[in-house]
Amino acid sequence: MTPVDWSAQPLVLAPMAGGPSTVALAAAAAHGGLVPFLAGAYLTPDRLRAELAELRSLTSAPFGVNVFAPSPDLPTMEQDALTYAASLAPWAAAAGVELGTPRYDDDFFAAKVDLLVEAAPALVSFAFAWPPADVVGRLQQVGTEVWVTVNEPPEVEWAQALGVDGLVVQGWEAGGHRGGPVDTGDTQLEVRALVPEVARRTDLPIMAAGGVMTGAEAADVLGVGATAVALGTAFLGCPEAGTAPVHRHALTHRTGTTVTRAFTGRSARALTTTWTELFTEAAPAAYPHVHHLTAPLRAHGRATGEAELVNLWAGTGHERLRSLPAAELARLLVGELAEAR
Known part of the structure; x- marks a missing residue:
């Protein structure tokens, strides 16, 4: 296992769970000079094991794996999701889709931890909650760096107490789910303001994310205190x-994003659609219950091309998307960063 030299490779392919992240994308980004992440969330342990093996067959470069740590299962969540289901029912019926059943699960957390301890990738990052201290220790013992996601400066001290190796600092502009341990639903700091606030509180390395689409923009974020910069939305068109x-079509044909719990019960930034406009206020903080509730409707939207029924995750920079092969885009980003520096 090769450690990451952030001074030489400060650009990262962010994990994008639920479909966009693929082994081919990660391998191509690595070939172009980025440090890639695989998205372990929503995969079975067997599928994750296969993807790890496949990626290692395609590149010897260091890479990371992101997993979702189990969210709390509060007593009110199932009922809150059922109440939301009643609001969604006419919407789903008009599409001819039966909603799913709200339920809790931990996304095979223990089995994935066992697998990652065995596989020992260079990095493992956690989102949604933080791993227990024994999990951090097990991964570190095999030489894997453990990173956790923060959205708020006061979370830094919690992370330091856990003994992690680095922080994924996610600004408000970022596409997809808010990854920090507390889903407040409140507006949070943008990445260029959040990074310096975090850097004042810690000497841990900072991997910043949020709306970055070019190497020049990455240089700006590195300039305010980040060690590395992760790009996700920038690669959705590859x-x-x-x-x-x-x-793919919506990313370049729609304008405007919003942060909403309407799709999964957890705050996430997506393109504005009829769904977000109608149901953001009604959606409860109940992940993964709402995720399972809406999954059939979202799958139907993807299969039929009905954008109003799909969680169109996107960062605020989506209109600057460059739909290039991933290795070409990675090399372009590296070149832009070098020029900006």
């Missing part, structure tokens, strides 16, 4: 990405 066709 042919190697598993982005659904309806999602």
Whole structure:
């Protein structure tokens, strides 16, 4: 296992769970000079094991794996999701889709931890909650760096107490789910303001994310205190990405994003659609219960190309998307960063 030299490779392919992240995308980004992440969330342990093996067969470069740590299962969540289901029912019926059943699960957390301890990738990052201290220790013992996601400066001290190796600092502009341990639903700091606030509190390395689409923009974020910069939305248009066709089209044909719990019960930034406009206020903080509730409707939207029924995750920079092969885009980003520096 090769450690990451952030001074030489400060650009990262962010994990994008639920389809966009693929082994082919990660391998191509690595070939172009980025440090890639695989998205372990929503995969079975067997599928994750296969993807790890496949990526290692395609590149010897260091890479990371992101997993979702179990969210709390509060007593009110199932009922809150059922109440939301009643609001969604006419919407789903008009589409001819039966909603799913709200339920809790931990996304095979223990089995994935066992697998990652065995596989020992260079990095493992956690989102949604933080791993227990014994999990951090097990991964570090095999030489894997453990990173956790923060959205608020006061979370830094919690992370330091846990003994992690680095912080994924996610600004408000970022596409997809808010990854920090507390989903407040409140507006949070943008990345260029958040990074310096975090850097004042810690000497841990900072991997910043949020709306970055070019190497020059990455240089700006590195300049305010980040050690590395992760890009996700920038790669959604690459042919190697598993982005659904309806999602690809919307990224360059729609304007405006919003942060909403309407799709999964956890705050996430997506393109504005009829769904977000109608149901953001009604959606409860109940992940993964709402995720399972809405999954059939979202799958139907992807299959039929009905954008209004799809969680179109996107960062605020989506209109500057460059739909290039991933290795080409990675090399372009590296070149832009070098020029900006």
